[in-house]
Amino acid sequence: MDNQIYKSGERVEKFCAVCGEERGHVVASVTKAGRITRVSCPKCGTRSPYKSGEVTARAAARPGAPYDSTHTYRAGQSMTHPVFGVGEVTAVIEPQKIDVLFPDRMRRLIHAQGRG
Ligand SMILES: [Zn+2]
Structure with missing residues (x-):
């Protein structure tokens, strides 16, 4: 199994x-x-x-799928980052930048890479 x-x-x-x-x-x-x-x-x-x-x-x-920079995130979605751990998207800052709250602190990540 x-x-x-x-x-x-x-x-x-x-x-x-x-x-x-x-x-x-x-x-x-x-x-x-x-x-x-x-x-x-x-x-x-x-x-x-x-x-x-x-x-x-x-x-x-697992509360969130693995972080994928090509994925397009929305506020409220959760992810699991290989280094930072589980985070929740708090806001979409720019079309390709999101703020994610991780257990230690907020971090800015890229997303929706390879689009537009
Ligand atoms: Zn430990």
């Missing part, structure tokens, strides 16, 4: 013992079969071994 193939740089939900809370971790290394072996916490930077089954359902727990 758990035969998902993961790649380095993807995100999985995992409890960080250092932060003391569950958050999206960046996949740091995988086996040739696509099994996660190590993940790193984007907030505190702690790398920890990853055991299969530790994931609390990648799809179900």
Whole structure:
């Protein structure tokens, strides 16, 4: 059942013992079969071994789809950035710029790339 193939740089939900809370971790290394072996916490930077089954359902727990600069976002949409974590679009600043509120702070990202 758990035969998902993961790649380095993807995100999985995992409890960080250092932060003391569950958050999206960046996949740091995988086996040739696509099994996660190590993940790193984007907030505190702690790398920890990853055991299969530790994931609390990648799809179900994910509030936003991965950030895609070619996607056109609207205020209120959420995304998961590979570095900054889960963010919510607060405003469209320019046709190709959006403000996104991440757990640490607001960041300006590009979107709708390759259009117009
Ligand atoms: Zn942490």
